[in-house]
Amino acid sequence: MTQNNPRKRKPGAGRKPNPVPTKAIRLPLPLVNQLLDLKNQGKLDMGAIIPSRTLSSVPLPFFESRVQAGFPSPADDFSEGTLDLNAYLIKHKAATFFVRVTGDSMTGVGIFPGDILIVDRSLPHHSGKIVIAVLNGEMTVKRLKQEGDKILLCPENDKYAPLSVSEDEDFSIWGVVTNVIHPFS
Amino acid sequence: MNSVFALVDCNAFFVSCEKVFQPALEGKPVIVLSSNDGCAIARSNEAKALGIKMGDPLFKIQEIVKKNHVKVFSSNFSFYGDMSSRVMETLKQFSPSLEIYSIDEAFLNLRSLPENELFSHGCRIKEIVKLWTGIPVSIGIGPTKTLAKVANHLAKKQSLGCCVLLKQNDIEAALRNFSLQDVWGIGSQWSKKLSYLGLTTALDLAQADSSWIRKTFNVILARTALELKGISCLSLEETLQPKKSLISSRSFGKPVTSVEVLRQALSYHASSLAQKLRQQKSTTSLVSIFIRTSPFHRHEPYYMNSCAIPLLFPSHDTTLLIKAVTSGLEKIFKEGALYKKAGVMALQLLPEDQVIPSLFQDKEGLIRRKLLFQTFDKLNDRFGRGSLVFASEGFRKTWRSKASLKSASFTQDWEQLPRVR
Structure with a gap:
């Protein structure tokens, strides 16, 4: 009955003990990969001293908090990300559209034919804003001016005169222009 | 606390999408056609007033269209899809729980609001969606869906x-005053049956004994009756269930007779299914194909055939799917028929991570192919779908559907942005 005791520990089973004592340390993620790469390339023998030359190209992430002795800041686990142009230029993704400029009526504020405008429909349109307006079924970019009851669509080019919107005209504001994308070709 | 649901429904959605970037269409009769320029599937109010019905085939309304200068558009589904996601995104700020019911409808949970504020809240939702996206919506609020x-x-x-x-x-x-036929989930067949039993309005059904309905009809209709009574039986389905099967099919622009062109069309569908499978991290182990002639040509004999081809193991590899549909076509192709439609279905879908690798699969090859298709998908993401294709799909796509009246992809192509002066 004792020959096959199921509770008896099999020799060699379970996790192997480490040959030397070990200690967990906190490392920035890119450095971990770098270390593993070195190890895989056979350049790093665990326990050996890392030669300073091989580490000369370690990219260091930018950290917010200063290094302090004692308790490590939890923020160090989150390095600052890269800069995202979309996040910078677009505040309301669902309401933001791009349109292409065809005319030269706004060259005075740096909007040229062929440029792309970033238009946010969710923003309120005060007097003075550059807007996309719909006048009699056509989309146009102009500076909006409201004086009392009067609505003016002002070009930024001396070649053109301001358009005064009369009551019987089909008029609405389509969106507010937030930025212009102008390539220097 | 009782539940409160709001159904947000976009008005004449496809037409409204076209109007956002073509304001000159405002106040004019406008219709959007189904794929292959078949039937009217969206109509502006002005087009409805001319008597154009939902689903009217274009040839039947050609006269009205010409006489009244109705603006006609081919459907541009990828553009409508983008506008739809903008509407849904805008709605999310009003309620964290949202069920996207279709491309132009969503249910919101508004339980947390006091009853006397619901109407003004609904009006606010409507205003903001119109302001942000340009799409007009209607909102219905009730205790059940x-x-x-x-x-x-x-x-x-x-x-x-x-x-x-x-x-x-x-x-x-x-x-x-609400006709039973217009109640959600009750078709014309059921409403006919119900009218024999003396039930004609939605109130009749709401006041009927639900256990009687369950016995006479079924549990689904009994549930609808309870919902009309104000007892909520259907909850919000916020998480999208992964699809059980996928289909890709298209009518041909003009009839196809050659086996070569059919093979190209089926290869195209197989490739697009494989891409969809990879996207939803799923695999298929049974591919089914069909080809058919037009059922409307009386002087031509009708031919329709299909076959299912099992794969050796669950996969989302484009080449395996193309091989399968090609071998299937050889079995069902009949010479001399004027084919009008072909399609491919992927069945027995299984999530990628539940696939048990077969003993006879070449492991290393599998990894290489995975990398190949990751690259393939990335290239098509970056340069637009169809930039990289399999040669068996052909290059001329002579079978392509008619879409001669398609408007620009205003929000998806730098070259097609709306123009402002």
Whole structure:
């Protein structure tokens, strides 16, 4: 009955003990990969001293908090990300559209034919804003001016005169222009 | 606390999308056609007023279109899809729980709001969606999804475009004049059967004994009756269930007779299914194909055939799917028929991570192919779909559907942005 005791520990089973004592340390993620790469390339023998030359190209992430002795800041686990142009230029993704400029009526504020405008429909349109307006079924970019009851669509080019919107005209504001994308070709 | 549902439904959605970037269409009769320029599937109010019905084939309304200068568009589904996601994104700020019911409808949970603020909240949602996306919507609010649908029907007829049905006498008054056929989930067949039994309005069904309905009809209709009573049986389905099967099919622009062109069309569908499978991290182990001639040509014999081809192991590898449809086509192709439509279905879908690798699969090859298709998909993401294709899909796509009246992809192509002066 004792020959096959199921509770008896099999020799060699379970996790192997480490040959030397070990200690967990906190490392920035890119450095971990770098270390593993070195190890895989056979350049790093665990326990050996890392030669300073091989580490000369370690990219260091930018950290917010200063290094302090004692308790490590939890923020160090989150390095600052890269800069995202979309996040910078677009505040309301669902309401933001791009349109292409065809005319030269706004060259005075740096909007040229062929440029792309970033238009946010969710923003309120005060007097003075550059807007996309719909006048009699056509989309146009102009500076909006409201004086009392009067609505003016002002070009930024001396070649053109301001358009005064009369009551019987089909008029609405389509969106507010937030930025212009102008390539220097 | 009782539940409160709002159904947000975009008005004449496809037409509204076209109008956002073509403001000159405002106030004009406009229709959008189904794929292959078949039937009217969206109509502006002005087009409805001319008597154009939902699903009218273009050839039947050609006269009205010409006489009244109706603006006709081929459907541009990828553009409508983008506008739809903008509407849904805008709605998310009003309620964290949202069920996208279709491309132009969503249910919101508004339980946390006091009853007397629901109407003004609904009006606010409507205003903001219109401001942000340019799309007009109607809003119906009720204690159950079915009643929210009823309220939405009524909202479409009101100038404010928002209708709340929460008080018992409001609900009864609304249901008394509401035809059973228009109730969510009741088709014309059921409403006919119900009318034989003396039930003609939604109120009749709401007041009927639900256990009797369950015995005479089925549990689904009994549930609809309960929902009309104001007892919520259908909850919000916020998480999208992964699809059980996928289909890709298209009518041909003009009839196809050659086996080579059919093979190209089926290869195209197989490739697009494989891409969809990879996208949803799923695999298929059974591919089914069909080809058919037009059922409307009386002087030509009708031919339709299909076959299913099992794969050796679950996969989303384009080449395996193309091989399968090619071998299937050889079995069902008949010489001399004028083919009008072909399609491919992927069945027995299984999530990628539940696939048990077969003993006979080449492991290393599998990894290489995975990398190959990751690159393949990345290239097509970056340079647009169809930039990299399999040669068996052909290059000329002579079978392509008619879409001669398609407007620009205003939000998806730098070259097709709306123009402003």
